[in-house]
Amino acid sequence: MKKSMKYSFFALLLVVSFFVSSIAFASEESSEGENSPTEEVSSAGILPTNPFHFMKEFRWGFKRFFSNSPFRKFGLEEQIQINAVLEISKMISMKIDNPSAIEKSVLAFKESLNNMKEISSSLTEKNMSELSDSVSRLKNSWMRLRRLISSGKIEVDGVSDMYSEMSEILSNFSY
Numbered sequence: 001m002k003k004s005m006k007y008s009f010f011a012l013l014l015v016v017s018f019f020v021s022s023i024a025f026a027s028e029e030s031s032e033g034e035n036s037p038t039e040e041v042s043s044a045g046i047l048p049t050n051p052f053h054f055m056k057e058f059r060w061g062f063k064r065f066f067s068n069s070p071f072r073k074f075g076l077e078e079q080i081q082i083n084a085v086l087e088i089s090k091m092i093s094m095k096i097d098n099p100s101a102i103e104k105s106v107l108a109f110k111e112s113l114n115n116m117k118e119i120s121s122s123l124t125e126k127n128m129s130e131l132s133d134s135v136s137r138l139k140n141s142w143m144r145l146r147r148l149i150s151s152g153k154i155e156v157d158g159v160s161d162m163y164s165e166m167s168e169i170l171s172n173f174s175y
């Protein structure tokens with residue numbers, strides 16, 4: 001009896017902490033307006049160097065699973081990509097020398113880029129016109145990542161493949 005109570009308490013605690021963290025992240029994501037680059041870097045959230053980063057990844061997976069429309073999926077992938085670039089920028093600005101953590105953010109970016117490529121090919125022309133703000137935010141994020149790569153602050157395998165996929169996604173939005 002006591003053992004099942006402990007497991008029940010642990011499960012309840014895990015569920016409550018998940019929802020509290022989701023609410024905190026949702027309020028962070030819902031803040032609108034243009035931020036300066038330093039404010040953006042500070043809003044990267046939990047970094048891959050944090051042992052609780054898996055909660056962030058779990059939340060992204062949860063949202064991916066329950067997103068139905070291509071429009072919402074595209075917006076989610078946009079958030080994931082921008083967040084990955086912000087994580088990389090923050091780790092570099094904090095001078096964190098952990099290549100595996102940076103690689104984790106780069107891999108999240110690449111996975112999201114592949115997902116976005118698939119999603120953008122299935123969008124209708126109406127959805128594409130509604131996503132013009134998202135595309136401009138993505139361009140800014142991709143330019144930041146390009147600057148970090150070209151400055152030599154991070155090394156990424158398959159950079160030319162990433163750039164061609166970015167170009168392909170953008171070409172889907174040029175009418």
